[in-house]
Amino acid sequence: MDYQAVLDEVATAVRPLIGQGRVANYIPALAAVDPGRFGMALATVDGQLFGVGDWRVPFSIQSISKVFTLALTLARDGDAVWRRVGKEPSGNPFNSLVQLEYEQGIPRNPFINAGALVITDRLLRLTGDARGVLREFLRVESGNPALDFDPVVAASEATHGHRNAALAHFMASYGNIENPVADVLDHYFWQCSLSASCADLARACGFLARHGQRAGGERLLTRSQAKQVNAVMLTCGTYDAAGDFAYRVGLPGKSGVGGGIIAVIPNLCGLCVWSPGLDARGNSVAGVEALDRFTTLTGLSVF
Numbered sequence: 275m276d277y278q279a280v281l282d283e284v285a286t287a288v289r290p291l292i293g294q295g296r297v298a299n300y301i302p303a304l305a306a307v308d309p310g311r312f313g314m315a316l317a318t319v320d321g322q323l324f325g326v327g328d329w330r331v332p333f334s335i336q337s338i339s340k341v342f343t344l345a346l347t348l349a350r351d352g353d354a355v356w357r358r359v360g361k362e363p364s365g366n367p368f369n370s371l372v373q374l375e376y377e378q379g380i381p382r383n384p385f386i387n388a389g390a391l392v393i394t395d396r397l398l399r400l401t402g403d404a405r406g407v408l409r410e411f412l413r414v415e416s417g418n419p420a421l422d423f424d425p426v427v428a429a430s431e432a433t434h435g436h437r438n439a440a441l442a443h444f445m446a447s448y449g450n451i452e453n454p455v456a457d458v459l460d461h462y463f464w465q466c467s468l469s470a471s472c473a474d475l476a477r478a479c480g481f482l483a484r485h486g487q488r489a490g491g492e493r494l495l496t497r498s499q500a501k502q503v504n505a506v507m508l509t510c511g512t513y514d515a516a517g518d519f520a521y522r523v524g525l526p527g528k529s530g531v532g533g534g535i536i537a538v539i540p541n542l543c544g545l546c547v548w549s550p551g552l553d554a555r556g557n558s559v560a561g562v563e564a565l566d567r568f569t570t571l572t573g574l575s576v577f
């Protein structure tokens with residue numbers, strides 16, 4: 275298949291949607307991003323890389339980080355993780371508090387904020403440096419040693435992080451946070467602040483297309499664990515829009531409020547698309563459409 279031609283066709287088709295939606299505005303550093311940006315990259319499991327538009331421009335990865343912290347934690351902790359976080363779609367916004375009280379401080383899944391805080395807590399306990407382990411993993415898998423945190427975004431996340439602080443303290447009251455809440459929040463905010471391009475992230479999620487095997491050939495996850503992460507991405511990766519995303523795109527995917535979305539085609543490639551305009555549920559408008567077009571044009575999906 276001529277992937278470059280497909281990406282070019284997708285980029286042309288979504289052009290009218292670029293700039294639609296709203297750029298995340300809860301912190302100034304995200305509100306300042308140009309809504310006219312669009313990029314998309316495809317990295318095959320055997321190392322080929324294709325891209326279109328702003329595919330080499332770094333953006334704030336935000337909640338896309340949650341896929342990688344889950345994988346890094348599963349790799350070290352195995353099934354023990356699932357005692358502290360569920361694997362069911364939440365049907366609620368990513369930063370919702372209400373469900374947590376009904377469910378005694380056990381978050382529905384690792385991709386809503388509460389679940390990601392639990393994962394960060396566990397990774398911090400297991401490694402002593404959750405954010406550092408994440409940055410190193412992304413640098414190695416992307417092949418980009420310059421991939422780094424954005425300290426301005428990290429600081430703003432902390433300043434405006436009252437809801438995340440509430441979630442973390444609430445879970446701590448149920449005994450579901452092991453480290454000091456301030457440390458967990460700090461690592462979580464820095465993880466969200468990482469900047470990476472579509473090219474970086476398409477490559478970095480390749481281990482999920484290779485059934486758990488890293489770019490250098492060594493194994494991060496068992497085949498079964500890689501299946502688990504992909505399955506949770508499919509059912510929970512785009513929050514209360516996961517049903518619509520699965521219906522339209524038919525791939526495991528994970529979005530972030532920076533406007534990025536990663537998606538995985540097992541045995542074939544990692545994909546990443548970025549356009550900052552978000553729909554009401556926090557997913558990139560042009561990004562979801564681009565992935566929808568991609569799977570429709572190529573017939574490539576998990577179904």
Ligand code: DON
Nearest residue numbers: 336337368466529530531556
């Ligand atoms: O926790 C937050 O509010 C952000 N730093 C990350 C949120 C995010 O990307 C959720 N995703 N769509």
